[in-house]
Amino acid sequence: MLTLKKPYLLYLGDATIPTDAKTACGLRDWCPNDVLGEWSLPAATVSVGLTRIAPAAAAARGAGSFVIGIASVGGKLPDNWLPDIHAAIEAGMDIVSGMHTRLTSFPALVQAAAARGVQLHDVRHTDTRFPAATGRKRMGKRVATVGTDCALGKKYTALALTRALTARGVRATFRATGQTGIMIAGEGIAIDAVVSDFVAGAAETLSPDNAPNHWDVIEGQGSLFHPAYAGVTLGLLHGSQPDAFVLCHDPSRTHIEYFPGFPLPTLDDAIAQYTQAAHITNARAHCVGVSINSSTMSDAAWAAYARDHSRELGLPVCDPLRGGVDAIVDRLIALTPTSV
């Protein structure tokens, strides 16, 4: 499993589009204690509101990694960012990037990192070899977030569940499966970058045996209903062996994002199909709640939606950003062994 050195200095390059700083914002919001400050080129107009610290000064204050906090369309690493990256290497920091372009595709960076004894981490890629899955049941409890589609809150929901469990005194670990999640957690596996034969095995590696009353909260990927990525979703689900899952959904979507001909499932159909799939490796797997991105709804519309769907499904229906996930956490706590 990939492990990153914290704390981080967040790099914003020459960003001028605020939404491009999604990764930096995620880190600022979800691991504020692990973030020392931000740095950028003079041309940048975007800031995430942190103290500006140059690489050398950040390293002197203990920064372990220089993290590219920008996820631009196309994911290319611009050449004019390289001097700052070299400065960070010289200062002794590891470099962490979620860009499509690999840091290791720049021979000068590879050479500089080797000379200074620091690591280049391309968290979107993985060259790690994982074993094939064994199906062996592991100790500890597991909850997975799954979705009707991609990019509708599976990471956010998993983080919110982890935070809420911890706040209630339950031991819980967020298990990251995507690039931003890995940066937040400081470790994880970019599951969609794993060779397909070993996806379930990688998922088994990600959430090893743990204490019987400990929860691993596993960040889902893709969707069983997605024409391109359902295989990733299924392999991750099987290797995770979840006892419980939370279905994530955005009611404003009418079809799979970017795939107009592919309708979204209904909530009860999605729950039924995820339950059926999860039963392959854990016969007790069941849905413990629905996490909704309600950002397009008025307060009244959301209240009615949550009430109606909760009644219909017999499950808590929450929005992590609007009321939190405590009703779902109640169900997880009810499943937690009390004497261990």
Place this chain on the structure above:
Amino acid sequence: MLTLKKPYLLYLGDATIPTDAKTACGLRDWCPNDVLGEWSLPAATVSVGLTRIAPAAAAARGAGSFVIGIASVGGKLPDNWLPDIHAAIEAGMDIVSGMHTRLTSFPALVQAAAARGVQLHDVRHTDTRFPAATGRKRMGKRVATVGTDCALGKKYTALALTRALTARGVRATFRATGQTGIMIAGEGIAIDAVVSDFVAGAAETLSPDNAPNHWDVIEGQGSLFHPAYAGVTLGLLHGSQPDAFVLCHDPSRTHIEYFPGFPLPTLDDAIAQYTQAAHITNARAHCVGVSINSSTMSDAAWAAYARDHSRELGLPVCDPLRGGVDAIVDRLIALTPTSV
């Protein structure tokens, strides 16, 4: 997509266990016109019944590839086979291997192949980058073989269907997704070696647009019910967009092979779940028959099994090795557009 140079010289190394020559037997049986002969070390006791031809003589008679016909447990390439492989390279043949050990992990082979201008093909691995799936419906008809488990006749059934369709005057192409299939077809994609995000995209690449009355017969991999490999199965199924599928099953198995805690599904449950999964990318996908490995049954038991299950499922129930797959092909022909 990987493409291999035919005809082949089959290499048996120093094999002494007949079942290790599975790959060579498959090639001898399924593409006899593409096989010039066999070659082996003096210590070998195994033969697949072909004419012995040394590499230089085979090359002089037009052999395009020297194919490792042995799939030993562990999949390691023994050092004492290297002189014969070097001789084949010197003779100007490509080398084709389905071993776990990559040919390209031997610097001397890489150097020799480069000097002689021939290719080293590790068909179990792939370094090709595939696009993500688009879900776009492609022209032509497609039938996929799927299974209740791994290794129970999906490749064999796909080859038998292709042969039977062709014999009936229907244009059909076997689309290989595993190492032996790729060697037989001379092309294909080792789908379980593809990075998981791109499995469905690779499957789309494997069976491109074709004539409306042409059938692609797609070799299935793994099983939706397998705790380690279901993700591969699902991605391949989605990218294949099959109009029809054939369920393969071995009634002598009581659980997933090598996974004692994991029961096999019933035939009707398997058909229902494959239909549901296939509908994500093709709403017309349906089961057209069941292919059984009946080798453990007496003639009377097989006749009763086929009759009872055919009646119960409303589908042809065939064994490609015992009566053939014509009843399934009848259903495919009924689905073939007649005027194009």
